[in-house]
Amino acid sequence: MNFALALFAVLAIIGLGQTHQFPDFGKGPLHEDIQDILDLVPAKDVNEVFLDYLAEDSEVKAAFEHLVSSTILKDLMVDFEAIPEVINFFNYLHNEGVDIYFLINEVNKALDIKELEPPSHAYSTSIERTGGIADLFKDIKILFHYDDYIRIYVRKMKTSSAFVGFVNQLESDNFQQIINKLYDINSFQTILNFLKSREVNTRIVADIMFIILGITVPNEPDYIHSIL
DSSP states (O other), X not given: OHHHHHHHHHHHTTTOOSSSSSOOOBOSHHHHHHHHHHTTSOHHHHHHHHHHHXXXXXXXXXXXHHHHHSSHHHHHHHHHHTOHHHHHHHHHHHHTTBOHHHHHHHHHHHTTOXXXXXXXXOOOOOOOOOSHHHHHHHHHHHTOOHHHXXXXXXXXXXXXXXXXXXXXXXXXXXXXXXXXXXXXXXXXXXXXXXXXXXXXXXXXHHHHHHXXXXXXXXXXXXXXXXXX
16 A cells, blocks of 8 residues: 555645645756646645545546555556657656656655666645546546646746746657557556546547647547547
């Protein structure tokens, strides 16, 4: 259950930051851009919904217990971090002042994975929560105000050269290769297929990446699917 404890520890640090709702994980303009976007995430509300489902919904509880008692998350992280393009992307973030290696290594420690070595150069009201995994995702989705994300994305693209560089990285062939190789990882496909079997609309992520970044997700139809 180490991962479960780490998950709740991550959720617990929400609100401890002073300027932002999440603690600082770097410095510099790109770090500030990312923090500004993270401030829009209704993290406490998401945490409350998740804990309600974990306590009250048998499907979510069983899935979570299986997830944390198996090696699937550890296998996924090991295979994901073995992708060269992932390390390229981490190095880009690291060099831009985002402490990505600290964040990833917190997960690695929880999963008992060898920590990555960064490059040396850088600078409520009680609500009944039932309905299964699909409804868990639906209830969390309701908490997000997408117009706020669109507004801040446009503003950052107009005013922040660091953020423009970050988006260029996400639009690059390196990031496309990350997506391609992530979808080749068996543990990732296992999780994805499980979510699909529970009628969770996983395709919306692929649609957003295509619309915003021009990134194509393998084995997904080339059309925009209706959202949940």
